[in-house]
Amino acid sequence: MDLFEKKNIEPMLISKMMQPFNDHEWIYELKLDGCRCIAYLESDKTELRNKRNIQLLNKFPELNSINTKIKKRCILDGELVILRHGIPDFYELQRRTLLTDPFKIEIAAGQLPATFVAYDCLQVGVDSILEKPLSYRKEQLQLLVKEESSRFAVSRYIHEKGVELYQVADKKELEGVVAKRWDSLYFPGKRSKDWIKFKRMEDEDFVVAGYINKAGNTYSIVLSKYQNGSLIYKGHVTSGVTKQAIQQLTQTGSSPFNIVPIGSGNDNAVWVVPDHICVVEYMPNIKNSLRQPVFKGYKTDVAPESIITQ
Structure with a gap:
């Protein structure tokens, strides 16, 4: 199945919030305070769509060339964030989404540019990998990336130590942590118990x-x-x-x-x-x-x- 044809993937969702835990069958990554985004990347084109399948590049033109950071056609799931002093700033992100004047958007993009942070891979070439375990999808994501930059990054994760990562997030006053079962499959638009969040607030x-x-x-x-x-x-x-x-x-x-x-x-x-x-x-x-x-x-x-x- 070629998911590029319709470009209507709904992101898989987190089922619930829990207290931090450690488990060797789970991985943990920082929860970013941004806008959930599906990236359709080809050799000559970038297309970003939010959870409502609305195109985003007109609001975030600084991301129109992130396709050059990958080796082949793919679909990635991730978060669009604006960083201030290295911390995601949700206020600045939502302020940008409300801008309509192209000139003001260009100014904002220059002052506080956005970054797409990828944390899942849904398709490689023409092959869907939704039914592959997260471990395989994470491996494919790493293999796809030529290089990271200030506009395109790959989310880091750790195995087993969810409590420790949450303590780091708490100390740095970050939003929290997402826990994902290492063998979980990807179900578009569904809330899965295989994804859980630990949040400070x-x-x-x-x-x-x-x-x-x-x-x-x-x-x-x-x-x-x-x-x-x-x-x-x-x-x-x-x-x-x-x-x-x-x-x-x-x-x-x-x-x-x-x-x-x-x-x-x-x-x-x-x-x-x-x-x-x-x-x-x-x-x-x-x-x-x-x-x-x-x-x-x-x-x-x-x-x-x-x-x-x-």
């Missing part, structure tokens, strides 16, 4: 339903998710919300909820078109509550209707 996607203008130029975003086709209220986030974030929202004259939530300032809420997805980071392990939530930014690679309450 949990994050979650929400549909923006509105905002509350508080004193001193402070704002809270009203959070929601879909349930049976309707939006339901999921709380607020204030920390990290800027005036610039609010200015990207489109006001509407009515609440998107069937039942307007009472209290917490919602009677003064400004309701908006629910077409923005925001990422909220919070302390994990508090059931049905967002402990110390922080607004991280908007996402453009997820459809609002896919944000469903569990």
